Amino acid sequence: MNKTESMPVVIKSFKPVVDQNSRVLILGTMPGEESLRQQQYYAHPRNLFWPLIYTIFNKPQEQDYGKRIQFLYSNRIALWDVFKSCEREGSLDNNIRKEESNDIAGLLEAFPNIRYVFCNGGAAWKQFQTNGLPFVKRPVFGLRLPSTSPANASIPYETKLEQWSKIRFTLENRILHETSIQTETGTYKVLANDKEVIRVCLPGSDKQVLNQFAVFPENGVSIEAAEQIKEYLAGKRKCFNIPYRLEGSSFAINVYQALLEVPFGCTISYGELAERAGNKKAAQAVGQIMRKNPVPLIVPCHRVIGSTGKNIGFMGIRGNPIQNMLLKLEQNRIAEEDFRQNT
DNA sequence: TAAATCCAGAATA
DNA sequence: TATTCTGGATTTA
Numbered sequence: 105m106n107k108t109e110s111m112p113v114v115i116k117s118f119k120p121v122v123d124q125n126s127r128v129l130i131l132g133t134m135p136g137e138e139s140l141r142q143q144q145y146y147a148h149p150r151n152l153f154w155p156l157i158y159t160i161f162n163k164p165q166e167q168d169y170g171k172r173i174q175f176l177y178s179n180r181i182a183l184w185d186v187f188k189s190c191e192r193e194g195s196l197d198n199n200i201r202k203e204e205s206n207d208i209a210g211l212l213e214a215f216p217n218i219r220y221v222f223c224n225g226g227a228a229w230k231q232f233q234t235n236g237l238p239f240v241k242r243p244v245f246g247l248r249l250p251s252t253s254p255a256n257a258s259i260p261y262e263t264k265l266e267q268w269s270k271i272r273f274t275l276e277n278r279i280l281h282e283t284s285i286q287t288e289t290g291t292y293k294v295l296a297n298d299k300e301v302i303r304v305c306l307p308g309s310d311k312q313v314l315n316q317f318a319v320f321p322e323n324g325v326s327i328e329a330a331e332q333i334k335e336y337l338a339g340k341r342k343c344f345n346i347p348y349r350l351e352g353s354s355f356a357i358n359v360y361q362a363l364l365e366v367p368f369g370c371t372i373s374y375g376e377l378a379e380r381a382g383n384k385k386a387a388q389a390v391g392q393i394m395r396k397n398p399v400p401l402i403v404p405c406h407r408v409i410g411s412t413g414k415n416i417g418f419m420g421i422r423g424n425p426i427q428n429m430l431l432k433l434e435q436n437r438i439a440e441e442d443f444r445q446n447t
Numbered sequence: 448t449a450a451a452t453c454c455a456g457a458a459t460a
Numbered sequence: 461t462a463t464t465c466t467g468g469a470t471t472t473a
Contacts, residue, residue: 353469353470355468355469356469378468383468383469385466385467385468386467386468386469387466387467387468388466388467388468388469389467389468389469389470390468390469392468392469392470393469
C-alpha cells in the first residue's frame with residue numbers, strides 16, 4: 105500500500121500565455137506532474153505539444169522555454185488550461201477530482217482577437233463545451249484535437265500532425281464552417297467561410313479536397329445555405345439566394361455562369377451548354393468541368409444531361425440516382441404548378 | 448511549350 | 461446497346 109495515496113494535494117495550473125495579438129487559444133486540462141515540477145507548459149519530454157507546434161510551422165524545435173513561449177507569441181497562439189485547480193493522482197485526466205474551472209469566457213472577453221479555440225484532448229474539449237463556450241457572448245468556434253499526452257499513444261503521430269496543422273490553417277485564414285443536412289437519401293454538407301459558400305457536398309461525394317482547411321462548426325452563412333438547400337430538397341424552393349464562390353479556369357466560370365441561366369425544371373445537353381459558354385466543340389470538356397463543380401445544387405449541374413436525353417453521370421458516378429431524384433423533384437414541382445394553373 | 452491524359456460526349460451501326 | 465470517333469481543357473514534364 106502506498107501511503108501517499110490517501111492524501112492527495114491540491115495542484116494549480118499556470119497563468120495564461122496570451123496578449124492582445126493572440127488569435128487562437130489552445131486549452132489543456134491541467135499541467136502534468138513534470139510540468140508542475142518545472143513550472144512550464146508541456147514539460148514532459150515525451151509530450152508531443154512542442155514538437156507539433158514547431159512542426160506545423162516547419163520550424164526547427166527549440167528547447168529553451170523562454171524561446172518556446174516567444175514562438176507562441178510571435179505566431180499569435182495563446183495557451184491556457186480549463187482547470188484552475190484540482191486534486192489528481194499522477195498526471196492522467198481521468199484522475200482529476202474536485203476541480204475548479206478557469207474563467208475561459210472571461211479570458212475570451214478580455215482578448216477579443218481570439219476567435220478560435222483548440223482543445224488538447226477530450227477532457228479539455230468537454231470542459232470547454234460545458235463551462236466555456238456557452239458563456240462567451242461573441243462568435244467563438246472550438247475544435248477538438250487529439251491529445252499530445254504521451255498517454256495518447258493509440259493515435260499515430262501522422263494523424264496528430266494532420267489535426268494539429270489546423271492551427272496553422274486557422275492562423276492563415278484557411279477556415280471553413282460546416283453544416284450537415286441529414287436526409288433519407290444521405291448527408292448533404294455545406295462548407296462556407298464567413299462570407300460565402302465554398303463547397304456543397306452531396307451524398308456519396310465526401311472526397312473533400314479540403315485537408316488544407318480547418319473546418320469548424322456551422323456559422324451564419326453555412327446555416328442559411330443549409331436552410332435553403334433543405335427547402336429546395338423539400339420542393340419548396342426553386343432558386344438560391346446566397347453568396348457563393350465559383351472556382352476554376354475562365355472557361356469553367358463561363359460554363360458555370362451559362363448553367364446558372366438554365367431554369368428550374370429544365371435540362372440542357374453538354375454540347376448546348378458548351379456552345380452557350382462560347383465553344384460549341386467543348387462538350388467533353390464541359391463534362392470535366394461539371395465533375396469539378398464546387399457548389400452542386402446552387403450551380404445546377406444535375407440539369408446537364410446527354411444529347412439523347414439520358415442521365416450520363418453526376419458527381420463522377422455514371423447514371424447517379426441522385427441526379428434522377430433531383431430532376432424528378434423539379435419536374436414534380438413544375439407539374440404541380442401546371443395543374444394548379446389549369447384548375 | 449509540347450506532350451500526355453482526361454472525359455458526366457457524340458455519332459454510328 | 462456497344463463501339464468507335466472525337467477534340468478541347470487540363471495536367472505534367
